[in-house]
Amino acid sequence: MTMAHEHNRRDCLAMFAKLSEYIDNELDELTCKDIEDHARHCIPCKACLETLKQTIGLCRSLAPNEKPVPEAFSKRLKALIQKIVPDK
Ligand SMILES: [Zn+2]
Structure with a gap:
């Protein structure tokens, strides 16, 4: 019986690929x-x-009529992704 799920990088990458959508x-x-x-x-x-x-919620509350994801946020997201899944 295993408690810890192995952190599967491929699954993570697949997930992050969907995240922007x-x-x-x-x-x-x-x-x-x-x-x-x-x-x-x-x-x-x-x-x-x-x-x-949280960031999305903040963006929306600040600018409800804008596109939900400003470019600055996309960049931040990519930085986050790279922190977790190093770019290859
Ligand atoms: Zn993951």
Whole structure:
């Protein structure tokens, strides 16, 4: 019986590839669920997703009529991703 889920980088990369669409609300419910499922087992991704959601919420409350994701935020997201999954 294993307690710790192995942190599978490929899964993480696949998740992060979807994240930018997730931010824009372009994903269907099923894909959102995929992301949330992964984050549930993957602590680094969970932390990232939480940060992401907070930032999105902040963006929306500050500028509800703007695109949900300003460019500065996309850059921040990429920096976060690289912290967790080193660029190759
Ligand atoms: Zn992960």
